[in-house]
Amino acid sequence: MSAALTWRGWLLDPAPVSRRQARLGRWFRAWLAFQRNGLAMTGLCVVSALVLTALAAPLIADPRAAILQVLTERLQPPSASHWFGVDELGRDIFARIVFGARTTLIIVALVSAIVAPVGLAIGLTAGYFGNWIDAVLMRITDIFLSFPRLVLALAFAAALGPGIENAVIAIALTTWPPYARLARAEALTRRRAEFIEAAELQGASHLRIILSQIMPLCLPSVIIRLTLDMAGIILTAAGLGFLGLAAQPPAPEWGAMVSSGRQVLLGQWWVSTIPGIAIFVTSVGFNLLGDGLRDVADSRSS
Amino acid sequence: MVTVAAPAAVTDGEWVRRVAGPIRRVWRLLFSVVLTFLGLTCVTFFIGRVIPIDPVLAIVGDKASIETYNRVRSEIGLDLPIPVQYWRYLLKVLHGDFGNSVITSQPVLQDLLRVFPATLELSLLALIIGVVFGVPLGVIAATHRGRWQDQVIRFGSLIGYSMPVFWLGLIGLLVFYAKLGWVEGPGRLDVSYDDIVPVVTGLITVDSLFAGEHDVFWNSLGHLVLPASILGYLSLAYVARMTRSFMLGQLKQEYILATLAKGLSPFRVVWVHALGNVWVQLVTVIALTFGNLLEGAVLTETVFAWPGLGLYMKNSLFNADLNAVLGGTMLVGVIYIGLNMLSDLIYPLVDPRARERR
Numbered sequence: 001m002s003a004a005l006t007w008r009g010w011l012l013d014p015a016p017v018s019r020r021q022a023r024l025g026r027w028f029r030a031w032l033a034f035q036r037n038g039l040a041m042t043g044l045c046v047v048s049a050l051v052l053t054a055l056a057a058p059l060i061a062d063p064r065a066a067i068l069q070v071l072t073e074r075l076q077p078p079s080a081s082h083w084f085g086v087d088e089l090g091r092d093i094f095a096r097i098v099f100g101a102r103t104t105l106i107i108v109a110l111v112s113a114i115v116a117p118v119g120l121a122i123g124l125t126a127g128y129f130g131n132w133i134d135a136v137l138m139r140i141t142d143i144f145l146s147f148p149r150l151v152l153a154l155a156f157a158a159a160l161g162p163g164i165e166n167a168v169i170a171i172a173l174t175t176w177p178p179y180a181r182l183a184r185a186e187a188l189t190r191r192r193a194e195f196i197e198a199a200e201l202q203g204a205s206h207l208r209i210i211l212s213q214i215m216p217l218c219l220p221s222v223i224i225r226l227t228l229d230m231a232g233i234i235l236t237a238a239g240l241g242f243l244g245l246a247a248q249p250p251a252p253e254w255g256a257m258v259s260s261g262r263q264v265l266l267g268q269w270w271v272s273t274i275p276g277i278a279i280f281v282t283s284v285g286f287n288l289l290g291d292g293l294r295d296v297a298d299s300r301s302s
Numbered sequence: 303m304v305t306v307a308a309p310a311a312v313t314d315g316e317w318v319r320r321v322a323g324p325i326r327r328v329w330r331l332l333f334s335v336v337l338t339f340l341g342l343t344c345v346t347f348f349i350g351r352v353i354p355i356d357p358v359l360a361i362v363g364d365k366a367s368i369e370t371y372n373r374v375r376s377e378i379g380l381d382l383p384i385p386v387q388y389w390r391y392l393l394k395v396l397h398g399d400f401g402n403s404v405i406t407s408q409p410v411l412q413d414l415l416r417v418f419p420a421t422l423e424l425s426l427l428a429l430i431i432g433v434v435f436g437v438p439l440g441v442i443a444a445t446h447r448g449r450w451q452d453q454v455i456r457f458g459s460l461i462g463y464s465m466p467v468f469w470l471g472l473i474g475l476l477v478f479y480a481k482l483g484w485v486e487g488p489g490r491l492d493v494s495y496d497d498i499v500p501v502v503t504g505l506i507t508v509d510s511l512f513a514g515e516h517d518v519f520w521n522s523l524g525h526l527v528l529p530a531s532i533l534g535y536l537s538l539a540y541v542a543r544m545t546r547s548f549m550l551g552q553l554k555q556e557y558i559l560a561t562l563a564k565g566l567s568p569f570r571v572v573w574v575h576a577l578g579n580v581w582v583q584l585v586t587v588i589a590l591t592f593g594n595l596l597e598g599a600v601l602t603e604t605v606f607a608w609p610g611l612g613l614y615m616k617n618s619l620f621n622a623d624l625n626a627v628l629g630g631t632m633l634v635g636v637i638y639i640g641l642n643m644l645s646d647l648i649y650p651l652v653d654p655r656a657r658e659r660r
Contacts, residue, residue, distance in 0.1 A: 142334065143341030146642050148634045150597040151615070152345070155631040158619045159349040235466055239601050242468045243616060258469050262605075265472060266480050276469030283464040 033296050040292020046285025054101040061095035067250050068092075075268045085270040088260060093270065096252035097278050103253045104282065107168055107237045107246070112226050114172040119179020120218060124210050126180070127187025138184065145177040150236055157245040167246040171236050175229065182225060186218040224297055228290035231283035238279045254279045335643050340392075342635040346628045347391050351384075400629035405621050410629035413614065418633070419504025420490060421603070421610035424530055425595035431534025432541050432595075433588060437577075439538070440545025444553060445572055455542060462539025467532065467598050471605035474528050486524035488607035495521050529606045533598050537591045544587045545580065552576040582649065589645040593638045 012029070016022035034040055053060060074090035076082055084093035126137040149171075156170035190196060190213075199209050240246045241255025249256065254275040261271030358375045366374075375381055379390060394400075400410035443455040478484045486492065490506055495518050499510045507526065510518035552558065553576055561571045600612035607613070611630055618626035 139334075139337060140341070143338050146338050146635075146638055147342065147345070148593060148597050148631075148638050150600060151631050151634045154600065154615065154619065155346070155349050155627055158624065158627045231464055235464075238466050239468060242466075242601065243604065244620070255466070255468075258466070258472065262472060265476055269476065272469070272472055276466055276473070279466045279469065280464060283466070284460065287460060287464050 030296050034292055037292045037295060039288050040295070043285045043288025043290070043292060046281060047289050050101055050105065050282055050285065053098055054105040057098050057102055061092070061098040063095075063099065065092040065095035066099040066252050075264060075271070077268070078270055084274045085268070087257070087271050088264055088268075091250075093257075093274055096257060097254070097275060100252040100254045100257065100275065100278065101282075103164070103247050103251065104234060104237065104279075107164060107171075108230055108233055110168045111172050111175060111233050111237075112230075114168070115176045115179055115229075116222055116226060118172075119176040120183045120215060120222065122176075123180035123183025123185075124187050124214060124218070127184035128191060128206065128210055128214065130188075130191070134184070137180070141177045141180045144174065145181075147174060149174040150239060153236060153240060154243070154245070157240060162245045162248060164247050164251075167237060167240045170240070171233055175233065178229075179222060179225065182221055183218045186221065187214050190214050190217060220297060224290060224293045227286060227293055230286035230290070234279065234283050234286065331643060331646055335639055338639050338642075339636070342632065342639070343392055343395055344388070346632055346635075347388050349631075350391075350624060350628055395632065400632065401625035403618065403626040403629075404623040405618060405626070410625050413626065414611065414629055414633050416504075417609060417611050417614045419610075420608060421596065421599050421612060423505040423507065423526065424602070424608060424610060425533065425592065425599055427526060427530040428533035428537055428595050428598075429588070429592050431531060432537030432591060435534075436538040436541030437545050437584065440542040441549055441572065441577060443542065443546040444549030447550065452546075455546070459539035459542045462535050463543070465536065467536055468601040468605050470532050470535075471529065471602055474532055475605070478528055485528045486521065488525075488605075490525050490609060491518065491522050492525075529602050529608060533595055533602055536598060537595055540591055540594070541584075541587060545584060548580040548583045549576060552579050585648050586645045589641040593641055596634050596637060 010021065011025045013021065013025065016025055034044075057063070068091060070086075070090040072090065073082075073086050075088055076086040078085040082092050082094065084097060087093055087096070122137050122141065126134040126141075152174050153167070153170035156173060157166050160166040160169065187210075196209060196213055199213055204212075237246055238253075238255030238258075241253045242259045244256065244259065247253035247256060257275035258272050258279070261268070261273075261275070265272050358371055358378065358380065372381075379387060382390075398411045400414075402408065403410050403413050406413055439455050439459075443452045446452045475488070479487050499506065499513045499515050499518050502509050502512065506522040507519060510516075510522060549572075553572075558571060558576060561575055562568065566575075596611070599608075599610060600615060602608065603610045603612035604616050611633065615627055615630040617623075618630070
């Protein structure tokens with residue numbers, strides 16, 4: 001109890017004695033502001049639950065049940081043994097939802113892992129060097145920005161063939177431009193700052209300045225933007241899955257699960273409805289979390 | 303006695319500036335439109351080349367001899383250097399030649415023109431729903447910031463933009479068509495009403511009204527209302543959210559206080575003065591929303607068996623009909639570019655400041 005209090009006091013100390021204390025204190029204050037926002041906390045809970053479910057999937061549900069087809073039990077309604085019912089091929093829907101969380105999270109993680117570095121690299125280069133490099137890179141960004149996202153993803157998936165990897169590539173290709181713009185704007189405003197000049201005078205290379213001085217300043221806005229984009233990425237991925245262009249059967253994927261329940265929608269509502277709720281809850285969660293993070297960042301900057 | 307400076311006479315230099323500004327702006331716009339279009343063709347051309355299916359093999363079959371294979375290959379121009387191939391592709395696209403569809407064995411352009419009105423009808427109605435309801439809701443949320451009206455509207459739009467549209471469509475069909483029977487089912491018309499109304503605009507609701515076929519009109523409206531409401535809800539969510547944040551920006555301005563102090567009614571200040579300035583920003587949002595609606599149509603049309611562009615592209619996709627897919631991509635891309643250009647052009651018309659600045 002007292003230890004917690006002193007920790008709190010140390011973190012909230014108005015006169016920190018070390019850089020680490022100052023930084024941790026800043027994070028802690030942000031966390032306190034975030035914590036007061038009930039909706040944002042709900043979002044955080046949903047997202048944490050998703051991550052935990054994905055990580056601990058084999059502990060929560062039997063991995064075999066997600067794939068195993070027990071045709072004698074097909075289309076059974078939700079019950080004590082099958083919490084979410086059984087689908088048209090006799091597979092346990094609960095297990096498929098749990099393992100579908102993995103698929104969803106993998107897609108989101110891979111898209112983020114492509115989009116953030118690519119957007120940062122292009123935007124920072126453009127903003128830092130300016131001139132014709134900026135003009136060329138931003139023109140390319142604008143071209144990609146003015147493309148219809150789902151349709152382009154559709155065309156890519158059609159050309160590369162259906163599958164998770166190709167869905168990721170297709171979504172990433174149409175998602176990176178806003179990050180490049182974000183990073184460029186950030187780099188432009190910092191370009192003439194005195195601490196950059198100081199680093200230049202000390203002989204730091206362009207690459208070093210970009211990576212160690214400018215990029216850390218962009219990261220918060222990039223992370224917030226990513227969180228806000230997650231819902232859109234999940235919806236696009238689920239849409240591609242629904243069209244049969246993401247994960248291929250029998251792998252569990254929520255969008256494809258909604259699609260597979262269409263034939264039995266009238267009689268057995270749970271087959272389509274439950275995966276749809278999973279998609280919806282996840283995307284609400286990411287939206288709430290992103291909104292909360294943005295609010296914290298906005299209140300700090302203003 | 304206050305001396306007021308006489309308005310400066312318009313000098314020659316001033317005239318040049320006034321005329322040159324807009325001309326330069328239009329040039330820049332045209333330049334960027336052409337560049338974006340070239341980018342789009344590059345992407346579709348690239349997609350057409352990376353596809354794992356060998357187009358030559360598709361024509362000659364896998365039993366053909368090497369000679370036949372090579373002959374056909376040079377006939378379609380695949381042995382030419384890439385830039386030359388791209389140039390030829392570009393010329394064809396500019397002539398509206400997207401090749402023939404494998405499924406319908408008709409020119410893709412002809413197919414696209416046939417299916418597009420269905421998508422247009424759906425997304426136009428959705429856009430109207432989105433703007434007519436979304437803008438006032440956004441304004442109300444902004445003027446009641448933090449109160450229950452704001453909470454309800456924000457929550458409603460959060461649900462809207464977190465919703466998988468295909469799933470909402472299925473649930474809508476289940477509830478309003480199968481259970482309640484309030485609306486008609488999938489498709490644009492009941493089979494018994496097919497081919498009664500001659501195609502003029504391709505929008506069945508409009509065509510049937512002109513032809514005086516009221517039964518057809520009501521039937522088509524019954525089919526249209528559910529998918530359009532669902533898409534409309536999604537655009538409503540986005541429009542309301544953006545309107546709210548734009549309005550909050552305007553309501554903070556000092557001119558609001560000034561107009562209120564002058565004794566204008568708060569209603570007039572909000573709905574005429576503040577909203578008047580917000581329209582400028584909303585133009586871009588609405589253009590973007592329409593673009594998004596075309597995309598959402600791909601999924602909605604699949605759910606509602608709506609014979610439009612989305613369903614056409616989806617079916618082509620699963621029949622490896624690449625010409626049709628790329629043609630559809632090109633059509634949506636061109637509309638996107640056109641919408642962006644349009645909002646750039648309209649912007650200075652509604653906002654005098656944007657005119658002055660350039």
